[in-house]
Amino acid sequence: MIEGIEKAIDIVLSDIDSVTLHFLESCVSCGICAPFCPYTVAGPIYEPADKAEEMRYIYRKRMTIAGKVLGPLVGAKYPKDEEDLDRMVNMAYRCVNCRYCYQTCAFGIYSGKLVIMLRRILDKVGRTPSTLKYLQSIELSDSVLINDRVRERWEGILEEAKKAIGKDLPLDREGADVVYLPWLAEAMLTPEVIVSTIKILDMVGENWTMPSEPLGFEPPMGVIVGDRESERKVFRRINSYMAKVGGKRALISHGGTPYMEMRFEMPFVMNERPPYDVVHVTEYLAELYEGGRIKIRREENGKVTWHDPCKLARGSGVVEQPRILVKASTTDYEDLPRGTGMYSHCCGGGTGIALITCDGRKLIEEFTGEKIEPAEWEKRFCPPLEEDYKKAIKQKIDEISEINANIVVTGCSTCIYNINKGATIYERDFQAVHIVQYLLDKIEVT
Amino acid sequence: MGLYEFAVYDMFVPTIAIFAFGIVYRLSRYVFLYKRTAQPVWRRTSIFRKIYLLIDAFLHAIVGAIKRSKVTFVSGIFLLHFFGVIPVLFLLSHHVAWWSYYFPPYGILKPLAIPTSATSSTLTVTAPFTPVTGMSYSFVNTVWGPLTVILNGDVLAILAIIGTTFKLLEKIPGKFKEKLARVRLGDFVALLLLLAILISGYMATHHLPSGDIETYKFMLGLHIFTAEILVLLLPFTKFFHFVFSFWYGKLHEAYDLWRRGL
Structure with a gap:
């Protein structure tokens, strides 16, 4: 038996509620979810129900009478050796938690949630990829600006924003209506998005503020690595900052x-509803546009499309707002052909996957200036993942190519990184940009 | 005592008792594990959108299967469920009579009952029987009109047998060649049981393999017995989706879509 595995299983399974019980018990193995998962291209063993089955093995062994009595005969077993752990890691990190399996399941089963439970067990037995553990440790530090290099990068972004608006940034100001919360991941992946958002907030004369340093890397990293306590710690930090500045709206x-x-999971994790609204910048801009506070100049700049980030659209219902904005900005808009909104196809690299590839590791090392040593087991795990990641993002790249789009507008830094990475790997000539960056020079304040 | 008497007289009450216990046990787990937590602020959507999402939640997996898993749709959803098990189980005339005997209000569905055959209300297809009418065949007069050509026990049972057999065969390479974790031993047990019920029911209806009363009673007994095995296993197997998991899962999904304002 693997050291600590039983305790890890007990902790994770103690959180089961009736909805999770349904996810664990109701799969009939129909396989309808399979073609919709971005990682099925890596092989049929990575179909959503197959990945979730790893968690079901454990659940049956721990929580069902048949599993305790009949064991493997009814698919009930605990991981017992390195080989089992390697397989579990492969399953747990070939899921981007895009919720497409949930949306297409004949029984409303969210396999991605079971994969996160698997990550939680793995985290407790030391099987979280080192880059993610490193980023989690950054997020849990008193300051996410962990060294001079990171601090310089952050301050460089703030300096650029200051130049762009021609005045000091209203950092940590109390009594603002809107509290802009940029994260360190954005500083690393899409620093121009932070500058553009600040510029728009200033242009429209918003009563706003932002923290002088990010409150997290990509909060909560705990949900990505599978550590519920660290999720809570970061949420508490964000909530206490919002309380300190008295913000009514958190702008993300x-x-x-x-x-x-x-927006949607914090109340469940903290068991309290935050006393402020959580708004994505796309919703905010659509509100300004529909309220007549801004106009958008329509331009001809090639074919433009909108990529629905899975967590923004399927996970949070932000589907119409970006289309209103982007359609107002161009004469040539076309939706992606394989599915939009609830049925959008994921970029293939979210929920930490892009960051645990070799290139992801290099990117983080370059950003922080610190070397991240991979564990021995990661040397077996990373090379095949790298290949599967490329296959997964290719589906999105091919979808974009089908309509010959020149500009892919979206609202998520991770999607931008993955789409642009795929465009480079597969030699396509489109570019993904964030909606604030795309609209910045098209917005006119009325 | 033969299998028929055992199935009809001895097994019935224990089957219902085990079924009831199983359902209570399974549902009680859901009740005891229910946790009340804080809710996010719901997005506002119109009542029409909510109705649309509720219907969509029940339909989008089917639409998804039509688009991306055509084989699963034809074999699993279309043949096995829509044209196989569901109408046969609930509307086949023999079954309507059976349900009505134990639950009289079910008799309201009698006008919708599906005959065993499109051409005769008695033994057909393989039965050595030619109806004596002015025509060589007289069609059965049901509320389903011309649809009776499809909506009859013979056709539906054969479709269900084809669908079930296909699903069974499809799982063999999945389990042993591709080594898919999701293909479980229980899937084979469930599908074999279903196949046994369908084939024995079909054979009993047609007095196969021979027309003597003992063989008929045995085959009918086998049909009832295997159906009882399914009923008593239902709360503990994937068949539970039929009475609970499907409905709970889809209603929860619709609720989640409402919450997120999709």
């Missing part, structure tokens, strides 16, 4: 994990 430009988690 990263439409991946941070937005969905703060």
Whole structure:
């Protein structure tokens, strides 16, 4: 038996509620979810129900009478050796938690949630990829600006924003209506998004503020690595900052994990509803546009499309707003052909996947100036993942190519990184940009 | 005592008792594990949108299967469920009579009952029987009109047998060649049981393999017995989706879509 595995299983399974019980018990193995998962291209063993089955093995062994009595005969077993752990890691990190399996399951089963439970068990037995553990440790530090190099990068962004608006930034100001919350991941992946958002807030004369340093890397990293306590710690930090400045609305430009988690999952995790609204910058801009506070200049600049980030659209219901904005900005708009909104196809690299590839590791090392040593097991795990990641993002790249789009507008830094990475790998000539960056020079304040 | 008497007289009450216990046990787990937590602020959507999402939640997996898993749709959803098990189980005339005997209000569905055959209300297809009418065949007069050509026990049972057999065969390479974790031993047990019920029911209806009363009673007994095995296993197997998991899962999904304002 693997050291600590039983305790890890007990902790994770103690959190089961009736909805999770349904996810664990109701799969009939129909396989309808399979073609919709971005990682099925890596092989049929990575179909959503197959990945979730790893968690079901454990659940049956721990929580069902048949599993305790009949064991493997009814698919009930605990991981017992390195080989089992390697397989579990492969399953747990070939899921981007895009919720497409949930949306297409004949029984409303969210396999991605079971994969996160698997990550939680793995985290407790030391099987979280080192880059993610490193980023989690950054997020849990008293300051996420962990060294001079990171601090310089952050201050460089603030300096650029200051130049762009021609005055000091209203940092940590109390009594603001809007509190812009940029994250360190955005500083690393899409620093121009932070500058553009600040410029728009200033242009429209918003009563706003922002923290002088990010409150997290890509909060909560705990949900990505599978550590519930660290999720709570980061949420507490964000809530206490919001309480300190008295903000009514938290404005978020990263439409991946941070937005969905703060908007929809935080109340469940903290068991309290935050006393402020959580708004994505796309919703904010649509509100300004529809309220007549801004106009958008329509331009001809090639074919433009909108990529629905899975956590912004399927996970949070932000589907119409970006289309209103982008359609107002161009004479040539076309939706992506394989599915939009609830049925959008994921970029293939979210929920930490892009960051645990070799290139992801290099990017983080370059950003922080610190070397991240991979564990021995990661040397077996990373090379095949790298290949599967490329296959997964290729589906999105091919979808964009089908309509010959020149500009892919979206609302998530992770999607931008993955789409642009795929465009480079597969030699396509489109570019993904964030909606604030795309609209910045098209907005006119009325 | 033969299998028929055992199935009809001895097994019935224990089957219902085990079924009831199983359902209570399974549902009680859901009740005891229910946790009330804080809710996010719901997005506002119109009542029409909510109705649309509720219907969509029940339909989008089917639409998804039509688009991306055509084989699964034809075999699993279309043949096995829509044209196989569901109408046969609930509307086949023999079954309507059976349900009505134990639950009289079910008799309201009698006008919708599906005959065993499109051409005769008695033994057909393989039965050595030619109806004596002015025509060589007289069609059965049901509320389904011309649809009776499809909506009859013979056709539906054969479709269900084809669908079930296909699903069974499809799982063999999945389990042993591709080594898919999701293909479980229980899937084979469930599908074999279903196949046994369908084939024995079909054979009993047509007095196969021979027309003598003992063989008929045995085959009918086998049909009832295997159906009882399914009923008593239902709360503990994937068949539970039929009475609970499907409905709970889809209603929860619709609720989640409403919450997120999709």
